[in-house]
Amino acid sequence: MRIIRLLTLTLAMQLIHAAPPPALGQAARMLPQAHAHNDYLHARPLVDALEQGFGSVEADIFLVGDELQVAHERSALAADRTL
Numbered sequence: 001m002r003i004i005r006l007l008t009l010t011l012a013m014q015l016i017h018a019a020p021p022p023a024l025g026q027a028a029r030m031l032p033q034a035h036a037h038n039d040y041l042h043a044r045p046l047v048d049a050l051e052q053g054f055g056s057v058e059a060d061i062f063l064v065g066d067e068l069q070v071a072h073e074r075s076a077l078a079a080d081r082t083l
Contacts, residue, residue, distance in 0.1 A: 008061060029053045038072050040081070059083075 035056040036049035049057045061068045061083060068083040 004061060004063070008059065031055055040070065040072060040076075 029052075031053040032055035034052075034054045035058065036045070036054045037058050038060060039045035039049065040059075042048050046057055046059070059070045060072055061070055062074055062077060063069075064077060067079075069077045069079070070081045070083060071077045
């Protein structure tokens with residue numbers, strides 16, 4: 001469990017730094033205290049949260065074979081929701 005949390009934190013930090021810059025002429029709006037929590041019903045949960053300036057993003061991940069899949073519970077895993 002500790003390794004999964006470490007992987008999640010590492011991935012989140014890398015993705016936050018890799019977020020696309022704001023559109024030309026649009027000011028960046030960072031929300032360092034905002035937290036996106038398990039937004040699996042959104043079409044692009046991670047990208048949307050980062051584009052909106054969320055300072056923290058959480059996702060529950062499960063190792064299935066050699067893939068990291070994202071879901072709130074194991075019973076909700078889907079092959080198209082991976083990291």
